[in-house]
Amino acid sequence: MTTQSRPQQFEGPHGPRPRRVSPMRVVTYAILIAAALFFLLPVYVMIITSLKPMEEIRTGAMLALPQNPSFEAWSIAWSQACSGVRCEGVAPGFWNSVQITIPSVIVSVLAGALTGYTMSFWKFRGSNLVFAILIFGAFVPYQILLYPLVRVYASLGIFGTVGGLVIVHSIFGLPLTTLMFRNFFVSIPTELFKAARVDGAGFLRIFWQIVLPMSAPIIVVTVIWQATGIWNDFLMGLVFGGREAKPMTALLNNIILSEFGERRYNVEMAATFLTALVPLAIYLLSGRWFVRGITAGSVKG
Amino acid sequence: MADLEIRGVSVAYGALTVLEELNLTVPDEEFLVLLGPSGCGKSTLLNAIAGLQDISTGQVVIGGKNVTWAEPSARGIAMVFQSYALYPRMSVYRNLAYSLQVARLPRAEIEDRVHRAAEMLQITELLERKPAMLSGGQRQRVAIGRALVRDASVFLFDEPLSNLDAQLRVELRVEIKRLHRELKRTMIYVTHDQVEAMTLADKIAVLKGGEIQQLGTPDAIYDTPANLFVAGFVGAPAMNFLSGTVQSAGPDLVVDVRGTQLALPKYARTAAPVAGQKVVLGIRPERLNLDNRLVGADCRLTVDVDVQESLGSEKVIWARYQGQQIAIKTPVDAPAVTDGAPLELNFSSANVSLFDADTETRL
Ligand SMILES: Nc1ncnc2c1ncn2[C@@H]1O[C@H](COP(=O)(O)OP(=O)(O)OP(=O)(O)O)[C@@H](O)[C@H]1O
Numbered sequence A: 001m002t003t004q005s006r007p008q009q010f011e012g013p014h015g016p017r018p019r020r021v022s023p024m025r026v027v028t029y030a031i032l033i034a035a036a037l038f039f040l041l042p043v044y045v046m047i048i049t050s051l052k053p054m055e056e057i058r059t060g061a062m063l064a065l066p067q068n069p070s071f072e073a074w075s076i077a078w079s080q081a082c083s084g085v086r087c088e089g090v091a092p093g094f095w096n097s098v099q100i101t102i103p104s105v106i107v108s109v110l111a112g113a114l115t116g117y118t119m120s121f122w123k124f125r126g127s128n129l130v131f132a133i134l135i136f137g138a139f140v141p142y143q144i145l146l147y148p149l150v151r152v153y154a155s156l157g158i159f160g161t162v163g164g165l166v167i168v169h170s171i172f173g174l175p176l177t178t179l180m181f182r183n184f185f186v187s188i189p190t191e192l193f194k195a196a197r198v199d200g201a202g203f204l205r206i207f208w209q210i211v212l213p214m215s216a217p218i219i220v221v222t223v224i225w226q227a228t229g230i231w232n233d234f235l236m237g238l239v240f241g242g243r244e245a246k247p248m249t250a251l252l253n254n255i256i257l258s259e260f261g262e263r264r265y266n267v268e269m270a271a272t273f274l275t276a277l278v279p280l281a282i283y284l285l286s287g288r289w290f291v292r293g294i295t296a297g298s299v300k301g
Numbered sequence B: 001m002a003d004l005e006i007r008g009v010s011v012a013y014g015a016l017t018v019l020e021e022l023n024l025t026v027p028d029e030e031f032l033v034l035l036g037p038s039g040c041g042k043s044t045l046l047n048a049i050a051g052l053q054d055i056s057t058g059q060v061v062i063g064g065k066n067v068t069w070a071e072p073s074a075r076g077i078a079m080v081f082q083s084y085a086l087y088p089r090m091s092v093y094r095n096l097a098y099s100l101q102v103a104r105l106p107r108a109e110i111e112d113r114v115h116r117a118a119e120m121l122q123i124t125e126l127l128e129r130k131p132a133m134l135s136g137g138q139r140q141r142v143a144i145g146r147a148l149v150r151d152a153s154v155f156l157f158d159e160p161l162s163n164l165d166a167q168l169r170v171e172l173r174v175e176i177k178r179l180h181r182e183l184k185r186t187m188i189y190v191t192h193d194q195v196e197a198m199t200l201a202d203k204i205a206v207l208k209g210g211e212i213q214q215l216g217t218p219d220a221i222y223d224t225p226a227n228l229f230v231a232g233f234v235g236a237p238a239m240n241f242l243s244g245t246v247q248s249a250g251p252d253l254v255v256d257v258r259g260t261q262l263a264l265p266k267y268a269r270t271a272a273p274v275a276g277q278k279v280v281l282g283i284r285p286e287r288l289n290l291d292n293r294l295v296g297a298d299c300r301l302t303v304d305v306d307v308q309e310s311l312g313s314e315k316v317i318w319a320r321y322q323g324q325q326i327a328i329k330t331p332v333d334a335p336a337v338t339d340g341a342p343l344e345l346n347f348s349s350a351n352v353s354l355f356d357a358d359t360e361t362r363l
């Protein structure tokens, strides 16, 4: 046995393997860049068009940058564009959407967490059947339920109210949020739950103090999912929104449809962009969390 | 502070009956180990005692009080789980304090109890950390600490050490033993590690298929196993089994093991063997000797050496006798043997076990 006292000279390959750009990698990047362009180009056109005055748009140079960028079209879109006889822009729709989305998200996520928790940890006779029925609910096409629900809403007097829309979204969101939470809770060892019971914690205490604090990843995912889904909803808003409670998407549609004469592309683009701003912001601010939450597997204890 | 009585308890998961009419009594301050193969219902029994598992028949009585319908937290038990089951979002301190906070104890008392438990387990420096920042051994200490603060009268351990490496296991095993001595509480400890069972237990209950095969002191389980299953399950290498026939069942018991007549004058019978009965003769590997000097060795058997394994402190010789494998455990400095050569073994008839070949129970 000898010990090495000076650096050894090696024959052949040694040390870290040299990195090479493989053809696979080039192809991967090419595809990713192409996909990014495909989605970003319309966004680019939307933004620059919304910043141009109409004279400039008429020249037809779609991709050219604006010569005199101005936010005039944005301001018209926000507060002056007409939908039918009312010329208040998309602003009222924005506030409706906020009032619809926030409570709907809170209710559907909390209720989903609670039902998912019950079905994972407090199994009762027939709980699997209840779960199956609930999940089946996620696959029922909304269209089937629209007319009966409209009748029910009309007779209850909540048709065309923000509250009515909150109820619709909460109920329709529940199957999916329940499924997401239940699948997450499967990864929590039941021993943790048993330990809490031995420690004397009951149904709600375990939910609030043990289970919910561990559920940050899935809460983030479901909140993002529900928030963007409800904000982007058009069908429910159109059907149940009536005249007063229309969400931003339905209002945008009205504004674009009720333009007559020359189309003001800059205003339409601005209004569309304003409508898309909230989900866009949610993704940009929390995309990382979203991916992390979706891929979060087991919970380390 | 409390004895435990399980009276006719049955547990079923749907159509699968795991425990059937099980009876077990654990006296106050006893350390009982439930030993058995995977899936035999050890955890199920522990959960039934803790009230975490509904039972379909029977009663659970702790300290003279029928707790069959009581909530887990109201049974005066504490439990330590295999997966630690620490609350990941809470600091070690809160993990320990949680049950006391739920019970709304005064803050000063909570602090006092948590610190006392932490000191006992040498985890005081860890109190501010989150479980994710602890090693496996530290986590299990915290899990034990969480049971300690509850000041329960019966402690339930469900394979608490099986996730740890060998060295930590020994360390914590000794610690649990020390805790039992200091706390003087009834403890029920589930494991399938025989060393843990032998070293910790006052009594061992060997389980198989939801039935208690034998309940006795570690020595009784080891030296006089009640049936073939217990004999084969406890001990490593396992007990050697030789099938044979009773030749003479009179005052001088003689068993023929495929050609060798073994007289067993010192065998303590528990049942009466009859001549012609098919039996299995069991003998522990370390009870087989190579040299003739041993006093009291009244049986002889010649085997063929197969291979040898040295374990450092001792040597295991694997041999064959009439197609049956025989393990012999000897000190490393025992006389050398040659692979493939015949080898004469001797042993005392006081150290054998005889089982009926059909019923598999001890004779
Ligand atoms: N929730 C359950 N639903 C259905 N069957 C179960 C359930 N839990 C346990 N079992 C079954 O009950 C039997 C006993 O399980 P138990 O967990 O008590 O075994 P164990 O002795 O603790 O085993 P191990 O040493 O592997 O922990 C096994 O056959 C198991 O498959």
Ligand SMILES: [Mg+2]
Pocket (backbone or CB within 6 Å): B042, B043, B044, B158, B159
């Ligand atoms: Mg188990």
